[in-house]
Amino acid sequence: MKRRSAVSIFLKDRRYLSNIATDTENPIEGQAYAEEVMDTEGEWAGCTKRFLAPLQISVRGADILTNPLFNKGTSFKSGERDRLRIRGLLPPRVTNMGTQEARVLDMIRGEDSLIRKNIILEDLHDRNETLYHRILVDHIEEMAPIIYTPTVGQACKEFGMRYRRPRGMYFSSDDRGHMAAMVYNWPHKDVHVICVTDGSRILGLGDLGANGMGIPIGKLSLYCAAGGIAPHRVLPVVLDSGTNNEKLLNDPFYLGLQRKRLRGAEYFQQVDEFMQAVTHRWPNVLVQFEDFSSDVAQIILNKYRENVLCFNDDIQGTGATTLAGVLGALRVKGQDVTALGDQKIVIAGAGSAGIGVAQVLLQAMMEHGRTYEEAIKCFFIVDQDGLLGIDRINELTREQQIFARDTEGGMALQDVVSKHKPTMLLGMTGVAGIFTESLITEMAEHCERPVIFPLSNPTTKAECTADQAFYWTKGRCIFASGSPFDPVTMDDGKIYYPTQCNNMYIFPGVGLGATICGAKIVSDQMLYVAAEALANFVTDEELQQGKVFPHISKIREVSHKVAVAVIKQAMVEGHASKFESKEISDLESFVARKMYDPNYVPLVEKREITI
Numbered sequence: 001m002k003r004r005s006a007v008s009i010f011l012k013d014r015r016y017l018s019n020i021a022t023d024t025e026n027p028i029e030g031q032a033y034a035e036e037v038m039d040t041e042g043e044w045a046g047c048t049k050r051f052l053a054p055l056q057i058s059v060r061g062a063d064i065l066t067n068p069l070f071n072k073g074t075s076f077k078s079g080e081r082d083r084l085r086i087r088g089l090l091p092p093r094v095t096n097m098g099t100q101e102a103r104v105l106d107m108i109r110g111e112d113s114l115i116r117k118n119i120i121l122e123d124l125h126d127r128n129e130t131l132y133h134r135i136l137v138d139h140i141e142e143m144a145p146i147i148y149t150p151t152v153g154q155a156c157k158e159f160g161m162r163y164r165r166p167r168g169m170y171f172s173s174d175d176r177g178h179m180a181a182m183v184y185n186w187p188h189k190d191v192h193v194i195c196v197t198d199g200s201r202i203l204g205l206g207d208l209g210a211n212g213m214g215i216p217i218g219k220l221s222l223y224c225a226a227g228g229i230a231p232h233r234v235l236p237v238v239l240d241s242g243t244n245n246e247k248l249l250n251d252p253f254y255l256g257l258q259r260k261r262l263r264g265a266e267y268f269q270q271v272d273e274f275m276q277a278v279t280h281r282w283p284n285v286l287v288q289f290e291d292f293s294s295d296v297a298q299i300i301l302n303k304y305r306e307n308v309l310c311f312n313d314d315i316q317g318t319g320a321t322t323l324a325g326v327l328g329a330l331r332v333k334g335q336d337v338t339a340l341g342d343q344k345i346v347i348a349g350a351g352s353a354g355i356g357v358a359q360v361l362l363q364a365m366m367e368h369g370r371t372y373e374e375a376i377k378c379f380f381i382v383d384q385d386g387l388l389g390i391d392r393i394n395e396l397t398r399e400q401q402i403f404a405r406d407t408e409g410g411m412a413l414q415d416v417v418s419k420h421k422p423t424m425l426l427g428m429t430g431v432a433g434i435f436t437e438s439l440i441t442e443m444a445e446h447c448e449r450p451v452i453f454p455l456s457n458p459t460t461k462a463e464c465t466a467d468q469a470f471y472w473t474k475g476r477c478i479f480a481s482g483s484p485f486d487p488v489t490m491d492d493g494k495i496y497y498p499t500q501c502n503n504m505y506i507f508p509g510v511g512l513g514a515t516i517c518g519a520k521i522v523s524d525q526m527l528y529v530a531a532e533a534l535a536n537f538v539t540d541e542e543l544q545q546g547k548v549f550p551h552i553s554k555i556r557e558v559s560h561k562v563a564v565a566v567i568k569q570a571m572v573e574g575h576a577s578k579f580e581s582k583e584i585s586d587l588e589s590f591v592a593r594k595m596y597d598p599n600y601v602p603l604v605e606k607r608e609i610t611i
Helices: 078-083 097-109 114-127 129-138 140-147 151-157 179-185 209-225 265-281 294-304 313-332 337-342 352-367 372-376 390-395 413-420 437-446 466-472 507-517 524-537 540-544 552-573 587-594
Strands: 004-011 014-023 055-057 169-172 193-197 234-240 286-289 310-312 345-348 379-383 424-427 451-454 478-481 603-605
Touching: 078 603, 097 114, 097 129, 114 129, 114 140, 114 151, 129 140, 129 209, 140 151, 140 209, 140 552, 151 209, 169 179, 169 265, 179 265, 193 209, 209 234, 209 507, 234 265, 265 286, 265 294, 286 294, 286 313, 286 507, 294 310, 294 313, 294 352, 310 313, 313 337, 313 352, 313 424, 313 451, 313 478, 313 507, 313 524, 313 540, 337 352, 345 352, 345 413, 352 372, 352 379, 352 524, 379 413, 413 437, 424 437, 437 466, 466 478, 507 524, 507 552, 507 587, 524 552, 552 587
Parallel strands: 055 603, 169 234, 193 234, 193 286, 286 310, 345 379, 345 424, 424 451, 451 478
Antiparallel strands: 004 014
């Protein structure tokens, strides 16, 4: 009788449960299913000896150890050390990736300070990108707050003092006329995603100038770990046009241009030269605009969105993520998504993020059958001068003017809530504590399940905390925030779980999908289906707990679903230049195979064969 066994394969201390049926009596007949016996001792302990396609590299010797894309540290096997001419340049003991990961985790968990944890991780990023992204993938819930919000804000403020080695590119106003040539200084020829900021509005911290480089670096780390885009295919960029931050202008350690910001035609010409330069070298690259100030963000987006593969994460990414959270909140209430047009929505903050969210929600209402006239009445947008109204129409941008109300212009936020009794309150002000107890309790008096989303980052800028929202509404609110908050335990012992309305649920998947299919543009409909895919990923169990976003540990699965939805929509709209739907029988598997999974592969020196 033939014996069959189930085999669990462990690769580098990571479990890939395969349940491979192995024919142990007839290896020829059963050769398609072979059991791998993993070494438990020696340099191959915990490592697979299965075939892995080698990577050809043009460097050798010590240069490999200083290149974070190729460096494996102490995980180079003895044969590889000989082959690559690095024997003797490393300690003699060979350790696997699992051991390396455990050592780094011990260091991180030994620190109490988030910024110290960030420094440890970024030091690793500069030494060994494969291990860095492996740790992010395996421990994304623990690592995301360290490399992204809320810690990235402090990292940006300290960027000049902590600068150690180059990462990314800087295009300054001093580089005008040279950008077309400058882009060829970047050593990688196959860039898929560029994240660019001008540093003028970093999170809720304002103008940080060139110190804003921490934002593109953090975002692109998430593109790699959550979106599965290989690290050699991303490029962080700062567009340095100066700074209006007086502290930085007088800081001897500031690394950017110490002059007032360019504005007007000169500024937009700098942006345009940059866009032409990067799209000339990399015609299919996706450009993500990040943390541009409200007075220029929408103008730049409008100029390029119809002709270049690009999107603005603060406007469109925040809008799509918030839409997903709002659709989830409706499901928590037991309502259909078509009920979106029945809501009264107060948005505190009329900058690029607030208006971007309003635009996406407005389009979604019309997508579900409401007329423009019906949908626009649902919105009450309040800035520092009160409710947007036609009485100051000439002071508003074109996008703000759409939401200006005919009456009550200038009405204070508290009065808007008291009079119009909203069902949803969204905050994008960057003003901590603006959602006061009187405001929240007033809202809770007329709404059984008020939706409260304080979305400003970092945590110190949140409009209210999770504790405040749940206590002031006696646990009845549906809550999501821009930065993470811990679960809230009420006086009766009941625990409420706030979820994070963070763009990381959207932009990695959008970037992955757009680049895989060779999208020509990122359309509004592509962002809408991305939001739908995210909203539909939330389980019924999570909804019953009041959660409107999936657990962050599922971020790669979410990105995969978002990418598939984006590709399908791009094909429907005729924007997918690389293939058509009929060319791929199983799109989900195809996308999964395209996702970067950080593991060590064999390295071989690239040589010219003359025989």
